[in-house]
Amino acid sequence: MSLRGKVVVVGVAESDLGEVGPGFTPLDLIGQATLRALEEAGLDKSEVDGLFSASAYYHMPTLSVGEYLGIRPRYSDATSMGGSSFVSHLLHAAAAIEAGLCEVALITYGSTQRSGGGRLVTGSEADPYEAPYNPRYPVSMYALAASRHMHEYGTTREQLAEVAVAARGWAKLNPRAFMREDLTVEDVLSSRMVSSPLSVRDCCLVTDGGGAAIVTSAERARDLKETPVYLLGAGEAHWHRNISQMPDLTVSAATESGTRAYAMAGVGPEDVNVAMLYDAFTINTVLFLEDLGFCEKGEGGAFVSGGRISPGGELAVNTSGGGLSYNHPGMYGLLLIVEAVRQLRGECGDRQVQNANIALVHGNGGVLSSQVTALLGAERAL
Amino acid sequence: MNPEAGEPPAGIYRRHLESGRLGFQRCAGCGAAVFYPRVICPVCGGNDLAWETSSGRGVVYATTAVYRREGDPYNVVLVDLEEGFRMMSCVEGVPAEEVEVGGG
Numbered sequence: 001m002s003l004r005g006k007v008v009v010v011g012v013a014e015s016d017l018g019e020v021g022p023g024f025t026p027l028d029l030i031g032q033a034t035l036r037a038l039e040e041a042g043l044d045k046s047e048v049d050g051l052f053s054a055s056a057y058y059h060m061p062t063l064s065v066g067e068y069l070g071i072r073p074r075y076s077d078a079t080s081m082g083g084s085s086f087v088s089h090l091l092h093a094a095a096a097i098e099a100g101l102c103e104v105a106l107i108t109y110g111s112t113q114r115s116g117g118g119r120l121v122t123g124s125e126a127d128p129y130e131a132p133y134n135p136r137y138p139v140s141m142y143a144l145a146a147s148r149h150m151h152e153y154g155t156t157r158e159q160l161a162e163v164a165v166a167a168r169g170w171a172k173l174n175p176r177a178f179m180r181e182d183l184t185v186e187d188v189l190s191s192r193m194v195s196s197p198l199s200v201r202d203c204c205l206v207t208d209g210g211g212a213a214i215v216t217s218a219e220r221a222r223d224l225k226e227t228p229v230y231l232l233g234a235g236e237a238h239w240h241r242n243i244s245q246m247p248d249l250t251v252s253a254a255t256e257s258g259t260r261a262y263a264m265a266g267v268g269p270e271d272v273n274v275a276m277l278y279d280a281f282t283i284n285t286v287l288f289l290e291d292l293g294f295c296e297k298g299e300g301g302a303f304v305s306g307g308r309i310s311p312g313g314e315l316a317v318n319t320s321g322g323g324l325s326y327n328h329p330g331m332y333g334l335l336l337i338v339e340a341v342r343q344l345r346g347e348c349g350d351r352q353v354q355n356a357n358i359a360l361v362h363g364n365g366g367v368l369s370s371q372v373t374a375l376l377g378a379e380r381a382l
Numbered sequence: 383m384n385p386e387a388g389e390p391p392a393g394i395y396r397r398h399l400e401s402g403r404l405g406f407q408r409c410a411g412c413g414a415a416v417f418y419p420r421v422i423c424p425v426c427g428g429n430d431l432a433w434e435t436s437s438g439r440g441v442v443y444a445t446t447a448v449y450r451r452e453g454d455p456y457n458v459v460l461v462d463l464e465e466g467f468r469m470m471s472c473v474e475g476v477p478a479e480e481v482e483v484g485g486g
Binding site: 136143150195196 | 445449455458471484
């Protein structure tokens with residue numbers, strides 16, 4: 001029994017983004033996003049009976065969210081695997097709805113890390129076998145992966161910089177993006193080094209932000225006003241937690257999560273019109289394009305060069321401007337879903353991808369640790 | 383049976399370090415070298431893990447130079463030890479940016 005086409009995303013929203021100012025809590029941002037998503041969906045809060053969340057702030061995330069919003073779910077899932085958690089929640093919500101365990105699922109997240117202190121709030125414990133060497137978490141771990149990819153495949157800093165330049169190109173078309181000034185490859189190469197080979201501009205933003213997505217059965221969605229966006233397929237995989245335990249730093253578990261998602265959806269990378277790939281660091285986009293089958297392993301550097309993933313290029317990637325230029329509130333996966341849904345509804349204005357029928361959403365968590373892939377489609381893609 | 387089986391794996395590892403040795407485990411069931419220390423083989427699921435001492439010789443698998451506000455960057459590497467396991471470490475005596483993947 002497949003989940004393909006069984007559930008619909010009927011409402012998505014962002015909270016206030018960027019730098020919201022002192023005094024707001026992550027739950028306030030969750031409240032904002034939830035209000036906006038419910039209004040878009042045309043649903044009353046009382047209809048939400050499934051609650052999904054993850055957080056670096058709250059030890060029992062769905063309990064805190066349920067309390068703040070005044071929701072008493074009959075299905076509660078706080079799957080916690082880093083930034084990919086919300087894409088995992090999408091898969092889990094679909095299974096729960098199909099099993100009749102809930103009818104209207106709210107997936108939500110918020111972080112005030114920027115206004116709170118200007119640094120990543122992670123909640124991750126240090127690994128005792130890595131801590132003595134003082135790697136900077138998480139950037140040094142991604143830097144190690146980049147160094148291996150450069151060694152095995154000749155990937156260059158210039159090619160990684162192209163990822164940042166492409167993301168900025170999309171951000172310039174998004175009024176809600178945090179960074180919209182011109183950015184060149186030279187700008188990236190000359191920016192401050194953080195953990196080689198990754199410079200500041202190879203790293204995601206540290207911003208406040210949050211989002212909400214409301215999912216219900218295809219039957220229920222027929223009564224609602226929003227243009228339906230269907231879940232076609234999803235899959236998750238994880239092989240390690242700490243970078244020193246990753247079997248091959250040039251191959252992530254996205255190879256598995258992607259295969260699972262494509263199989264459920266009955267589509268392949270050639271059918272994807274918009275790819276939202278979790279770009280916490282420039283190396284991520286290169287790796288996930290390879291692991292999700294958009295190009296061969298080792299060819300990712302060439303693939304992202306020459307404007308191929310920029311506005312007007314062959315493949316629309318991270319059309320919001322991504323974690324690199326639009327927003328990255330610690331855990332970013334929910335905002336991938338929000339943008340994908342809007343692209344499929346045709347709501348993206350200047351950055352709208354023409355004939356967007358199928359979107360791929362790929363979440364990453366930890367240090368290339370968890371990988372979750374989802375494929376969303378407009379009704380005509382069913 | 384391993385005479386040290388009753389002790390916590392991390393404690394045995396620490397005792398090796400205190401006598402100047404890099405200890406690691408070898409699974410008696412499948413032969414895998416296991417690091418970090420634990421009670422179960424992550425390859426075959428076996429529970430008979432014996433302790434060995436590494437030569438300390440290996441190849442740099444990945445490297446990064448960590449930059450801080452002041453001072454020179456410092457090095458962090460992943461090393462593949464010749465006995466067949468990987469761990470994080472750092473290379474001393476070489477400028478952080480000059481450590482090379484593939485170096486021994």
